[in-house]
Structures are given as structure tokens and as C-alpha cells.
Amino acid sequence: MELRHLRHFVALAEELHFGRAARRLSISQPPLSFSIRRLEEELGVRLFERTSRQVRLTAAGAAFLVESRRILGQAEDARALVGRIAAGLSGRLQLGFVASMLYRGLPELLARFRLERPGIELALRELNSGEQVEALRAGRLDAGFIHAPTLPAGLDGIAWLTEHFVCCLPQGHPQAQRRRADLAALAGEPLVLFAREASPEYHDRIVSLCAESGFTPEQRHEVRHWLTVLAFVAAGMGVALVPASLARSGMAGVRFVAIGNRRVRSVTRMVWAPERVTPALRSLAGLLGIISAGKDDLEAPADEA
Template sequence: MELRHLRYFSVLAEELHFGRAARRLAISQPPLSVAIRQLEDSVGARLFERNSKEVRLTPAGQALRVSARRVLQQAEEAALEARDVASGSAGRLRIGFVGAMLYRGLPPALRAFQARHPAVRITLSELNSGVQIAELLHDRLDLGFVHTSRMPPELQHRLLLSEPFVACLPAGHALARKRVLAPADLKAQPFVLFSREASPDYHERILSICVEAGFLPEVRHEVRHWLAVVSLVSQGMGVALVPQAMRHSALRGAVFRPLDRDVAQSEAYGVWRAGPSNVLVERLLEGVALSHAAG
């Protein structure tokens, strides 16, 4: 049984006249008759009673008419949905993100994207970089925002932004009186550090800044989120090196000071599964980059 057969059947069931049905279908009568016979053979029942004067639906034809209309409508809706997804006007996006993206243009980019694509369903999950990569590989995410460029070959990635690290200090700290700090100024200070387990890349970059300044930090606390780093600093639990974007976290009690030299950068990447391009992924990546640039 083919959709073509059901379409021919539905038109004939409405017209109850082979000539008029053929004209509506833009075919001649012989192909229509052949299609109806093929459908009856497939169903195993006569669908029409016909003589020289009239064409009538049999009880089997009347039953099929209802089902055929439903199947054809579902097929049309499925085709429309596929076209909408292909054009980017509908669909879904399962997005993973590291917490720092909340201060790097992700929320305004999502608002703008949702305004342009109201039929797209978005779900968000805050996950560290390693977990996002695993979720992408298992097709449980469509797009991730991560700290690392170390990717398996099944994934593609794009650098979205690169920004300096800055010093984060308790507001009452003696070093907070300085407008600019040298990394070596933080020597012998208790550090709040981003966990190696949560992001080996960030952990190593921060350590490298300290090592290049001639010291190893005295690590008092390791946490898994940048907001937790800033929160502990704001409460006098230590100092930290954090991405510049964390200045927008607006936590009372924490101040941020630029460093006096170029150091390792804090980077954010968009990552997705390799394969056919997803127009929704492309549009959101562009929006995040533009939103960050505007900020």
C-alpha cells in the first residue's frame, strides 16, 4: 500500500466519479483504475461498487476512507515538520554549558534566538566540559559550550571567544587597593582554584600563570564552578584567577583587578557532533559570538 494509492482512493471516495477524480489528480482514468485495483488487492477487499451509472463505496471502502484521511494528514504534517526543521524554523536543541557562559553572552543569545524561532524547544543542562563531551558522543546533547579544545574525532568545535584571566580578591584585601596586579603579587596568598576534575584545561592554565610568575599557589579550596570560586573569594576564603567575564557576576565582597602582562587566555568553544550541518546549531553559535562581542 502506497501513499499514492491512498491519495487516489481519497479523491475518488469524495467524487464517486472516475472522470472527475482523474481530472482533480491531473491523470487519465486508466492509471486511476489500475491504482484502485492495486489498493483493493493490497487490502484484500472491494472498496467500490461500480456500474455504468454510478460508483459507490462498499462498507470496507467507507471504513478505509476515515483511516486514509488520517494517514494522509499525518504524512502531510510529518513532511511539514521535516521542512521546518531543515529550514531552522522548528525542532529542538539540547544544550550543555559551563557556568561561565552565563556571563559570556549565552543568556541574551538564547533570548534572541528564541524570539526568532519560537517553535524551537530548548533544554539547558549545566555540565562540566568532560561530561558534555560524553553526552554529545551519546547523542544526548546537540550542542555544548566547553572550556577545552581537546576533542574526539566524532566531534567538531569552534573557538567562540578568548579573554584574559584577572585577579579576584576579597574587597578588604590589601592587594585590592592596587589598580593592576602582577601575577607574582599573589604569591603566598591562599588560593581558591577551579577543580582539575571539573576542567583539567582551566586548572592547568591557572597553574601555568603562577609557575611562570615563579611560584606554586597555596591551594586552600578547589571547587567545580566559577561562581563558587568568586563566592568563596567574596567571603574572604582566598584569592583566585578567574576569566574576565566573571566580573559580571556582581557578587558583593569580590573585586577584580587586571594583570599587568599577557598570560594564558580563558577560552570558550562551541562543540557538536560531526556530520550533516544543523542550521539551529549554526544560528545559535553565531548569536553567542555576536552577543559576546556586543557585550
């Protein structure tokens, strides 16, 4: 049974006249008669009572008309859905994000995307950068928002923003009231640092930065989320180097101070597996590209610059 047979049947059932139904379908009458006969043979029932003067639906034909309209409606809905998906107007995206993206414009980006693509469902999962990379490679995410100075191997992506690292210090720290903190003066203090398995590039960059300032950091605490870093510093458990956007978190008990004359960069990216790019993902990446193309680098808060 083909959809064209159902369309032919519905047209004849509504017109109850072979000539009018054929004209409506833009075909000649013999192919229409052949199509109806084939359909009846396949179903094993008569759908129409035919006389020289009229065409009438049988009881089976009336019941089949209801189902035929339903099937054709579903087929049209499926065709429209496929078209919307192919155009990036419908679908589902599973997105990973690090918690600090809440202060880096992710909520605003997704709100705009929902307005422009209301037919695309978004499902969000909070994961650290390493977990997102693993999930992307395993096909459990469509895209992720990670902190990474370079693209992870095997993934494609676009830079979302570049910002400076700043010192995050307890409110009462001697360097907390300065406009610029001397990184070397933090030697010997406990450093709250990302666990290397969670974000190896960030971990290694901070250790390298400390080495360039003449000391090896005391890595007493290792955590997996940026807000945990801030909470530890606020509790007086150490100091940290964090992206400037975290100053927007409103965390009490901490100060964010620029790092001496260094301009150390933190890069946030949207990344995805190149073999699993969908039209919906292209739509989001396109919007991100438009926004990030005009986005200025984030600076430390004005009173700390």
C-alpha cells in the first residue's frame, strides 16, 4: 500500500465521482480506477459500490476513509518535521556546560536561541571540561561549553570568549586591597586548584604561571567546579587564580584582583564532535559565532584593574 493509493482513495471518497476525483488529482481517469482496484485487492474488501449512475462508499470504505485521512495527516506532519529538522528549526540538543558559564553569558545565549529556534528542545548537563570532552567523544552530548586554551583532540569548536585570569583572595588577605596583586607574594600559600583530571590544561597553566613567578604552588586543595574554588577561598582555605567573569558570581568574602603586569588568558569554547553535527547544532554554532564575533575580552572588575 502506497501513500498515493490513499490519496487517490480519499479524493474519490470525497468527490464520489471518478471524473472529478481524477481532475482534482491531475491524473486521467484510467490510472485512478486502476489505483482503487489495486487498493481493494490488497485490502481484500470493496471500498466503493459502483453503478453506472453513482459511486458510494461501503461501510468498510467509510471506516477506511477515517484511517486514510489520519495516515495522510501523519505523513504530512512527518514531512514537515523532517523539513524543519533539516532547516535547523526543530530537533533536540544535549548540551554540557561548566558552572562558570552561568557568569559568561550562557543563560543569555540560550534564551536568545530559544526565541529564534522555539522548535529545538535543549537539555543541559553540568559537567566539568574533562567530563564533557569524554561525553562528546562517546556521543552522549551534542555540544559542550568548556574552559580550554586549545581545542581538545578530535573535536571541532568555536571560541566563545577570552578573558583574563585574576587572583581570587580572601577578603582580609594583605593583597586583597591592592589594585594589582604580586603573584610572587603568594608563594607558600595554599592554592585552591582544579584537579588535573578535571581540567588538565587549566591545572598545568596555573602551575606553570606560578613557576614563572619563581615558586612552586602548595597544592593543598583540588576541586572540580569553579564555584567550589570561590567557596574555599571565601572560607580562608587558600587563594586561587580564576577567570575574571567569576567576579560576577557575587560570592561574599572574596576579592578579585588583577595579576601584576601579566595578562594571562582564559578561553571558553563551544565544542562538538565533527562526525555528529546536526542542523540544530549548526544553528546554535551560527548564533554563537555572530555574538562572539563582536564580543570584547572580559576584563577584571573596574576597581581591580
